[in-house]
Structures are given as structure tokens and as C-alpha cells.
Amino acid sequence: MSTAGKVIKCKAAVAWEPMKPLSIVEIEVAPPKAHEVRIKMSASGICRSDDHVLTGDLKVNFPIIIGHEGAGIVESSNFPLSILSITAPVGLMYDGTSRFTCEGKPLHNFAGTSTFSEYTVVHEDSVAKVDPSAPLERVCLFGCSFSTGYGAAINTAKVRPGSTCAVFGLGGVGLSAIMGCKAAGASRIIAVDINKEKFPKAKELGATECVDPLDYKKPINEVLFDMTDGEGVEYSFEVVGTPETLAAALASCHLNYGKCIAVGVPPSASEMTFSPALVFIGRSLKGSLFGGWKGKEPVPKLVSDFMEKKFVLDPLVSHTLPFEKINEGFELLRAGKSIRTVLKFQSP
Known part of the structure; x- marks a missing residue:
């Protein structure tokens, strides 16, 4: 009936x-x-x-x-x-x-x-x-998850081949961002999370290194600067959704041309305060909604790419x-x- x-x-x-x-x-x-x-x-x-x-x-x-x-x-x-x-x-x-x-x-x-x-x-x-x-x-x-994370790297950041990236937060969206960075040809992808149980999955999907901020006495942005010989990363992705993590991701970027992409959804009442010096000489901060895909038209193409085995989704579930x-x-x-x-x- x-x-x-x-x-x-x-x-x-x-x-x-x-x-x-x-x-x-x-x-x-x-x-x-x-x-x-x-x-x-x-x-x-x-x-x-x-x-x-x-x-x-x-x-x-x-x-x-x-x-x-x-x-x-x-x-x-x-x-x-x-x-x-x-x-x-x-x-x-x-x-x-x-x-x-x-x-x-x-x-x-x-x-x-x-x-x-x-x-x-x-x-x-x-x-x-x-x-x-x-x-x-x-x-x-x-x-949501795959399109948002993968697109943040491919569309919003436009990660260039040979670059160094850092992804803060290793949930489904963060891991998808790692996949996007890898697909774009990044040479180093540093995964950041306080849950070490997620590190094996992050490496499986493309992370070259994994860092737990709780292992260090210094701020995580200083740790990432040390790991990159004082340069900072070219691209950072905040996929947690807290002002504190976003500030850390921004401060981890290269002083002159680093790009920080805000991906995580922040609490409605949250606010962020940071020194203008963080962006004064060239860093940029940009939001990324639904991975920067414009409208619904890219979704069928993403599904077709998946069916053609251009990327895998099973590890995310x-x-x-x-x-x-x-x-x-x-x-x-x-x-x-x-x-x-x-x-x-x-x-x-």
C-alpha cells in the first residue's frame, strides 16, 4: 500500500x-x-x-x-x-x-x-x-565527516605537494583531513591528539608522525616548531572545536605563510582571543564548512570516486x-x- x-x-x-x-x-x-x-x-x-x-x-x-x-x-x-x-x-x-x-x-x-x-x-x-x-x-x-575533513585539505587549504601539515583531533573528520592531506601530496602529516589509541589508525590513513600534547611540558605549538626545525607547519587543521585548540593550531603555523583551517564546530557561546601578532606577518586563519564543497553537486562525484576505489572508508567506521x-x-x-x-x- x-x-x-x-x-x-x-x-x-x-x-x-x-x-x-x-x-x-x-x-x-x-x-x-x-x-x-x-x-x-x-x-x-x-x-x-x-x-x-x-x-x-x-x-x-x-x-x-x-x-x-x-x-x-x-x-x-x-x-x-x-x-x-x-x-x-x-x-x-x-x-x-x-x-x-x-x-x-x-x-x-x-x-x-x-x-x-x-x-x-x-x-x-x-x-x-x-x-x-x-x-x-x-x-x-x-x-558530513569524510566530505568535511577531506575537503578541508583539498578545497579549503589547497594543500600543496611536499608540504608539512598538522591535524588536531583524530575523530572521523580529522582522519578524513589526514586522508585529504595525503591525497594532495603532503610529505609530512603530523597527527595531534590526547588519545594515543587513535594513533595507529592515523598512521594507517597517512599520518607520518603522531604527537600527544600531554607528553610535553611546553605548549604543543612549540613542540611542532621544534619538530619542523623552527619553521612551523605550512597547514594546520583544527578538528576539535575548542578556542584553545584553534589558538594552538594557528600558533603552530609558519610565521609568514602558514594556513590554519578551522574545521571543528565550536560551542555556541565560545569566544577566541589571540594576539594580532599571530597573523600580522602572514599567517592566515580560515573557516571550512562542509569541506569547502559548494552545494550538493560534488557529493555524487565523491561517491563515484569511492566506488572506483580512489579512497577507502572502512577504516573510518x-x-x-x-x-x-x-x-x-x-x-x-x-x-x-x-x-x-x-x-x-x-x-x-
Whole structure:
């Protein structure tokens, strides 16, 4: 029986308020309006940005269905999609209304996507049609982590062959940035993290050296200057999302032409203060949203490159869990035991 034009009841993970576990409850998903599509989710990654919502670091309107890194099948057309969007944190569709309700009460969406639901409704701007033979449990990574990190190196920084790079933060996005630096031909890629358990994976994906700031009494930027004979790195990537790490990444760059790329999502209330001398003689600081890809058009090409084995994604997925174990996935993230946890939804 066709569900087109009808309200669908399904399960979703709802965040009712900050600092509380997600609740899997039955919700109602309204039919899509003009220029929208309703999607049956197949897989979704758990991103640190999602956790920022749950901790209260990222200000949103509650109650909310989070999740923004997903892949699924359009309910009426049956073709795979990568779901991606960055919007204002209002949590509503373009017309100012919601497509989600629970017991008659509206629920907010997140980044225009809300992939932690068995069904979601998104605007056409937030979907990209991709190769139907691509595995959706890997395609979901193109909605955020891989595209964001890899693109930060390839597009935003435009890493040059033979250069030296430093990547601060070795989660899924940071490791993808390492992959981008390697693909661009960097000769040295220094991975920086306080969790040494991530070092083997970083080296597997292209890091030439790994550094734990806690092993040193001096600031990490001074350590990196020592490692580069007093020059600093040509490119640094901050993929943690804290002002302190961003300041350290900027200070690690070459004085005259170093480029620091801000990739990590900072808490809403955070501020950064640094001396103008850090940039006065040539350093630059640039933000990178979704890896610098312009719109959704590059996503199908990235998926095609993956299918042609131009890069691998399996090393980025440390855990695969059923959707019902979503809170376990967040526990793995907070404990530093996961790179990317992918949630799989039950097949129809």
C-alpha cells in the first residue's frame, strides 16, 4: 500500500532536553510539501556535532530530532540519497513549520535533515542523488565527516605537494583531513591528539608522525616548531572545536605563510582571543564548512570516486550498531572509543 501523501508513524530518537539520553519514541511524519522529499533512512553516522546538541554546547530549540549524516531511499522514487544541510538553528522547514510531531506536539529538526528517525522530510536543497549500487552504510559519511575533513585539505587549504601539515583531533573528520592531506601530496602529516589509541589508525590513513600534547611540558605549538626545525607547519587543521585548540593550531603555523583551517564546530557561546601578532606577518586563519564543497553537486562525484576505489572508508567506521542502540553509540563517542559509529535502520 502506498504511503505517498499520508502521515507515517515511525520510531525516532528524540532529545527532549539537554544532558539527557535520547528517547526512542513513536512519532508522526507528515507528507512532504512543495520542493521537499520524505526519505526512509537506511544508515546514519553519529557526529560530535550531534553530541554538542545533547551536552548543550550547541544551542538549538528542544524537543528535537538530531542527526545530520545519513543515507536513505526516497519514499516514492526508490533511489539512494546522501543527506546534507547546514541551516540556522531554528529547527523548522523553510515555511516555518515542522514535519514531525509526537502525541500532537511539534518536534524540531536539526540542520534541516534529522537523520535519527526512521523517516525524515528534507528540502530538495539537502539531498543528493548518488550511485544506487553504493553501500548506504558508507555513503552516509559523505553527509558530513569524510566530505568535511577531506575537503578541508583539498578545497579549503589547497594543500600543496611536499608540504608539512598538522591535524588536531583524530575523530572521523580529522582522519578524513589526514586522508585529504595525503591525497594532495603532503610529505609530512603530523597527527595531534590526547588519545594515543587513535594513533595507529592515523598512521594507517597517512599520518607520518603522531604527537600527544600531554607528553610535553611546553605548549604543543612549540613542540611542532621544534619538530619542523623552527619553521612551523605550512597547514594546520583544527578538528576539535575548542578556542584553545584553534589558538594552538594557528600558533603552530609558519610565521609568514602558514594556513590554519578551522574545521571543528565550536560551542555556541565560545569566544577566541589571540594576539594580532599571530597573523600580522602572514599567517592566515580560515573557516571550512562542509569541506569547502559548494552545494550538493560534488557529493555524487565523491561517491563515484569511492566506488572506483580512489579512497577507502572502512577504516573510518569503528562501530556499526542497530538504530535502537543509539545511546550506546554516543557513549562510545564520549569515551573516545569510536572513530565513527554508523547506525543501521531495519529494512522494510
